[in-house]
Amino acid sequence: DQQVKQNSPSLSVQEGRISILNCDYTNSMFDYFLWYKKYPAEGPTFLISISSIKDKNEDGRFTVFLNKSAKHLSLHIVPSQPGDSAVYFCAARVDEGAQKLVFGQGTRLTINP
Amino acid sequence: DTGVSQNPRHKITKRGQNVTFRCDPISEHNRLYWYRQTLGQGPEFLTYFQNEAQLEKSRLLSDRFSAERPKGSFSTLEIQRTEQGDSAMYLCASTPGMGSPLHFGNGTRLTVT
Numbered sequence: 001d002q003q004v005k006q007n008s009p010s011l012s013v014q015e016g017r018i019s020i021l022n023c024d025y026t027n028s029m030f031d032y033f034l035w036y037k038k039y040p041a042e043g044p045t046f047l048i049s050i051s052s053i054k055d056k057n058e059d060g061r062f063t064v065f066l067n068k069s070a071k072h073l074s075l076h077i078v079p080s081q082p083g084d085s086a087v088y089f090c091a092a093r094v095d096e097g098a099q100k101l102v103f104g105q106g107t108r109l110t111i112n113p
Numbered sequence: 114d115t116g117v118s119q120n121p122r123h124k125i126t127k128r129g130q131n132v133t134f135r136c137d138p139i140s141e142h143n144r145l146y147w148y149r150q151t152l153g154q155g156p157e158f159l160t161y162f163q164n165e166a167q168l169e170k171s172r173l174l175s176d177r178f179s180a181e182r183p184k185g186s187f188s189t190l191e192i193q194r195t196e197q198g199d200s201a202m203y204l205c206a207s208t209p210g211m212g213s214p215l216h217f218g219n220g221t222r223l224t225v226t
Contacts, residue, residue, distance in 0.1 A: 004155075034214060043117070043204055043217030044156065089155050098169055099144065099208065101215065103155025 003027045004092050006104035014112050019077040021107050023090030032093035035064060035075050037086045044089055080111045117218035119205050125224045126195055133191045134221045138207030145188050146215060147180055148204040156204055195225045
């Protein structure tokens with residue numbers, strides 16, 4: 001049962017344009033959502049998060065949008081840079097106390113010069 | 114901040130052998146997590162510790178798996194009688210507590226032949 005889904009395995013975007021990565025979830029009890037970025041041979045690195053009581057959170061070039069009614073969140077990167085090329089994982093927090101995360105399958109983002 | 118350290122980075126073993134991985138969390142992080150990532154999937158929760166106490170184990174963690182954190186600092190994950198299906202990246206993460214994102218190590222890649 002895949003509770004967090006990233007339906008696009010890969011995405012290719014031109015440098016300077018906007019990258020939009022999408023994530024859908026099924027469990028309405030998730031209270032917190034995070035995006036992690038992963039380079040090859042490294043562990044995932046925290047990027048940005050959003051509480052379920054908000055619909056937008058912005059940090060520099062990165063903005064996360066949450067649509068609770070649609071159980072959908074998205075990560076916008078603008079402008080996209082070559083260093084943004086990585087695998088991006090969407091994650092949802094199951095339990096505030098335990099801080100267990102459920103991850104999506106990941107989307108490989110490639111920024112083309 | 115030296116980050117979360119995992120050793121070894123790679124481990125190749127024959128089916129039926131036992132293996133042990135080590136994780137050194139960021140100092141003063143009292144929570145430590147183990148996740149497993151297989152090809153094309155996101156990380157999956159295995160277990161977590163609050164100081165030396167193991168508070169939760171996923172049903173993914175069969176009785177061949179055991180994790181310890183004897184002094185509330187480093188942790189070990191042992192897999193007994195390895196099977197080919199155990200081949201994966203084993204990720205360790207730590208956090209100082211609630212409200213803080215998980216910091217992941219670079220993982221130990223296990224290959225069972």
